[in-house]
Amino acid sequence: QTGSANTNPSDSADDEYITNVSIGTPAQVLPLDFDTGSSDLWVFSSETPKSSASGHVTYSPSKSSTAKKLSGASWSITYGDHSSSSGDVYTDKVTVGGFSVSSQAVESATKVSTQFVQDTVISGLLGLGFDVGNTVKPRAQKTWFSNAANSLAQPLFTADLKHQQTGSYNFGFIDTTLAKGPIGYTPADGSEGYWGFTATGYSVGGAKLNRNSITGIADTGTTLLLLDDDVVNAYYNNVESAQYDDSQQGVVFDCSEDLPSFSFGVGGTTITIPGSLINLTPVSDGSSTCFGGLQSSADIGINIFGDVALKAALVVFDLGNERLGWAQK
Numbered sequence: 001q002t003g004s005a006n007t008n009p010s011d012s013a014d015d016e017y018i019t020n021v022s023i024g025t026p027a028q029v030l031p032l033d034f035d036t037g038s039s040d041l042w043v044f045s046s047e048t049p050k051s052s053a054s055g056h057v058t059y060s061p062s063k064s065s066t067a068k069k070l071s072g073a074s075w076s077i078t079y080g081d082h083s084s085s086s087g088d089v090y091t092d093k094v095t096v097g098g099f100s101v102s103s104q105a106v107e108s109a110t111k112v113s114t115q116f117v118q119d120t121v122i123s124g125l126l127g128l129g130f131d132v133g134n135t136v137k138p139r140a141q142k143t144w145f146s147n148a149a150n151s152l153a154q155p156l157f158t159a160d161l162k163h164q165q166t167g168s169y170n171f172g173f174i175d176t177t178l179a180k181g182p183i184g185y186t187p188a189d190g191s192e193g194y195w196g197f198t199a200t201g202y203s204v205g206g207a208k209l210n211r212n213s214i215t216g217i218a219d220t221g222t223t224l225l226l227l228d229d230d231v232v233n234a235y236y237n238n239v240e241s242a243q244y245d246d247s248q249q250g251v252v253f254d255c256s257e258d259l260p261s262f263s264f265g266v267g268g269t270t271i272t273i274p275g276s277l278i279n280l281t282p283v284s285d286g287s288s289t290c291f292g293g294l295q296s297s298a299d300i301g302i303n304i305f306g307d308v309a310l311k312a313a314l315v316v317f318d319l320g321n322e323r324l325g326w327a328q329k
């Protein structure tokens, strides 16, 4: 068996990607952000304060004949950007791209931070990280993919995120027609809950790859490509107008600049992010100053290959073989 779900950028900056998920009986369809950088499936619900839930599609367990309260269970999550949510837990039928998990832990939010309240295009997150990262207590719960894996044709999923176009999350199969180049595989480290891996080198503007390895995570839930300062500087040294903007908390440049590409080696293949994907968006509507899709990871302590990098590739999250595959698109 397999599943295939379309996913769409939430706005003109590809800030996040929205995928519809069916929860309960009859189906309640919620737009969720699929997140390989976390391991909780949590939703705005009938238990979320009305003021916070305003504008969001919500899940009502009381309206689902298959919902069951997971008695005594609670959850609480805080992300690196200091956004957070918490609540209690139900199990219910959850269908993604036509594939159903009959008893999935659905974490109902009784509290959500401002950032999520304001982000009305999503009703929560569907974690695709490793189960070790799940925050439910007293007993951690499995992710939707972990519950599905044994019944899928293959225990893997792929992410095909696109700039301002519809992409897909496919479960249980690899559609190689989505890629232009071969898939390079490299071991995945799931010990922290993330999909960790090591790139073998990088280059700017189509030059030969160097041998400076970069260890980081493949994270669909983070918008940017966040790397060490020496890499970021090596890149922006090629961008005439680039400068750090305190108010924007990042590197900005003239929107008219012709940005160089950024390439990294992984699993014996090279992934090249075209410069156009690194020109993320004007700092505000109509501005001729643009915000970079590549920024520093210095104050994060971990390198994040977020959506800016993932958009350049078909990425295979292979749980069965504990490996990540990257193919140029």
Ligand SMILES: CCNC(=O)c1c(-c2ccccc2)csc1NC(=O)CNCCc1c[nH]c2ccccc12
Pocket: 016, 033, 035, 036, 037, 038, 079, 080, 081, 082, 083, 115, 119, 219, 221, 222, 223, 299, 300, 302, 304
């Ligand atoms: C900016 C979001 N990313 C992070 O905070 C993050 C960090 C991280 C750590 C410290 C400082 C900044 C980031 C490490 S791994 C990692 N990745 C995740 O945490 C993946 N999940 C992000 C979910 C998420 C956080 N804030 C949102 C706002 C809208 C949609 C989704 C989200």
